[in-house]
Amino acid sequence: MQQLGVAEPMRECEYSQISTRSSTPMETPYKKRTPKKRKWQAFPGRNKFYCNGRIMMARQTGVFYLTLVLILITSGLFFTFDCPFLSVQLTPAIPVIGGVLFVFVLGTLFRTSFSDPGVLPRATPDEAADLERQIDVANGSSSGYRPPPRTKEVVINGQTVKLKYCFTCKIFRPPRASHCSLCDNCVERFDHHCPWVGNCVGKRNYRFFYMFILSLSFLTIFIFAFVITHVILRSHRQGFLNALKDTPASVLEVVVCFFSVWSIVGLSGFHTYLISSNQTTNEDIKGSWSSKRGKDNYNPYSHGNIFTNCCAALCGPLPPSLIDRRGFVQSDTPLPTPPTNGITMYGSTQSQSHMAAATPLMQSEPVILTDEASLPGRTSLGGPCSGALPLGGQPTPPTSTPNLSCDNGMLPLRNDHSEALHHHHTDGVHHHFLTPEEAPSPPGMLPCGSPLGHSHTIQGFYNPASQDSLHEDSVRGLVKLSSV
């Protein structure tokens, strides 16, 4: 009854449908014709999706295939050449255990590589506007060339933690989250980006990653030990060289296993330490919670004892994916559109009146929205933004270049605020550890570009081609990790 009472006066006033739906009448018939897109097709990060959104990986997957091939070939050779001999001479349990380990390794590898690491979806335009408003209020609306850095301080269990603002995702990153520049996503509880697994390692797949390296250590040691046993048993009968001639595959297996054992077992040990102290690779590298920083510095996330920390990391509740990649794009859901030629555009279909009420930062958006005839944001960028880009680009002072790069975190060359450390394990297991880039002062409102052009300029320097080559350089130029 009450609801009907509310509905009637609204109906009498004849509300137009324009306010909360897509803007022009022209748009609606077009939208009816296009098939519904799934959210992964409109995903703004640099991820690759397979199987209609079920599988999610990073862009560079070459090293993942190498990992897979190495595991398959070594295990295949083991089962084909060594197991028949060993199962007869020793026990048939050997291939069985080997098989179980092999299946477990592959299972955890696929689970790590294909699942969502805990990507945080980017802020909707309304959220971003609201945050901008709050930041402006906090910092005072005067903006010189260097407004103060966008950070928020939070006290967690007695420790002061700084939350940084991510310019790409337009959110304040939760504690322990970090922006992966390779995947261009903010990831919760970001550990590192692992090229060997072809994905980031974050909150949702850390346990699978750990299981993978642990089981792979066991598998490697298992194969190594039994191949050596095989060769030794054969050489008792035939002599060493003859034995090698009979089983040439064993040589290859021993070589691969020997070089892998050091790095993988070392890595497992390192991550066991991280799990038991409830730290991420990031935090450990930066020494965030080390006592060297100060007497009162401690890890606020640790549960106190090793057992609880391990249980929490490995057996705790698994949060669901926040990005809903197989869901359908709703026409009234504001979604940030995927980058086209390095320009990120927010294609919102929210009401125009709301846009007008938004902060100056978003003022140019209604202009662009009305130009949108078809695909959200893609084709309409030509007009208003190309005008803004060169204008916005030129007056950017050179000092703000580090700030631009820190937006994407892509350039490892930044000296003052760069925290991208690269670690290279002794024998070729590289993990591209990307620590969260500090967010230094953002470039202020550029004088001539529109505020939207300002964000475009940041993204406009994001050139996929050069970024890829830079990433390759940074992956190649890794520093040896001596501690492991």
Add this chain to the structure above:
Amino acid sequence: MATEFHNLQELRHSASLANKVFLQRDYSEGTTCRFQTKFPSELESRIERPLFEDTVKRLNIYYAEAEKMGGQSYLEGCLACATAYLIFLCMETRYEKVLKKIGGYIQEQNEKIYAPRGLLITDPIERGMRVIEISIYEDRGSSGSCSGSSSTSGSSAR
């Protein structure tokens, strides 16, 4: 139930969106999901404070329940690991079950309390668990203050 939902849709499509309020996460207890219970000033004229705080506190309780690390969640984790996580093809995790409960709770709150006041809560899962988004609607034919009176006059007419 059907008529109530029908009117929620009508609210969304026929009223005009005036403003959105975002309740941010409260990280003072770590990374577990909790939202700030601070009452936003924009809602002062629209809803009573205890009702609002009650909703947010309830949501916080539900999220804490989802992320609770106790015997049941450990058991679930170990069982899942033992079955190579294939068990999740058949059953849903406790977290997902609680999220469904939260979705139902938000729907119910919207229908009973918020929609009659011209407000709408968006489930945080649709915003990446970052914010609770509360949309404030107002009637096009009248100003914000009148929308409250039109709803009360409508209800008094009944």
